[in-house]
Amino acid sequence: MKSPSKQRNSQEMYDEDKLKQTVNEQLDNSINRLEKNTLADIVQARSAALSKLAEQAEQSPYMPLFSRVIDRLSSNQTAPWLIPSAAALIIAISVNYLSVEAIPELPLALMAGELPTEDLALLEDLEFLTWLAKNEMDAVL
């Protein structure tokens, strides 16, 4: 013979199951009786989602890393300021990196010696001079 508390628990479980069954039946009936317009709207939503999947499949599987990063950042609802801040930081670093003061000076020893005409022509090219100076600095270090 069950104790009164166990009997109450059994009764409560039975009541809960009966309530669940009642509510679930009514919910099932409600979706089986949706209006045609509503069903059409739902089908349209599904089609829109599946078309996104098809678009994604057509794209190159190797999305550029940059666009993947942007996509992830832009989907982050809590930090909309990230992209403008990152852009400002990149611009600031680029401006500083390209400032005139950052260009190393020419090594004086290179200018003192006599150079062939061909080499002199090359040396007049600023990029070659910079590269040469950098290599000299790396060798010293």
Place this chain on the structure above:
Amino acid sequence: MEEFLVDIEKRAYRMAVLATRSHADALDLLQDSMIKLVTKYHTKPNNEWKPLFYKILQNRIRDWHRHQKVRNLVYFWKNDDADEWLPSQTYEAVLDTPEQELQKTQQQSAALKQLEQLSTKQQQCFLLRSWEGLSVAETAEIMSCSQGSVKTHYFRAVTKLRAMMEDDDEITF
């Protein structure tokens, strides 16, 4: 993926409608959730789609409610009609007697209205546990809460529903 969406879309729509009480908003949430699932998680195993989809939907519902709170604070002087309802509330006629049809319609409307009167968390917890048949652990994962919270929400939902149904329909459980 299409078969999965066809299987789940009506129930998901009903859950969204109960949470938002708006056909248009529910449709937006449903579409957003579907798009996120198919674009971000279509490579996951099939058995993970259902909990993933409902988690996405629950997050969307939560965001919608937060947005509504802010909107209501800003536009507090606007008097929205709280009783505005949806096309899905009307039902197509079936081959029943008028009395049977009326009784069915009233019962269905009553169940939906009673579910509406629950808080969003209790309502969604009940739907996920009872209607979808998800476990406590799965529901906790979907709703981003503890298993204890799920049990609490579910217990409160059942208690309130029982009380409402007994009051409204004079049904004893």
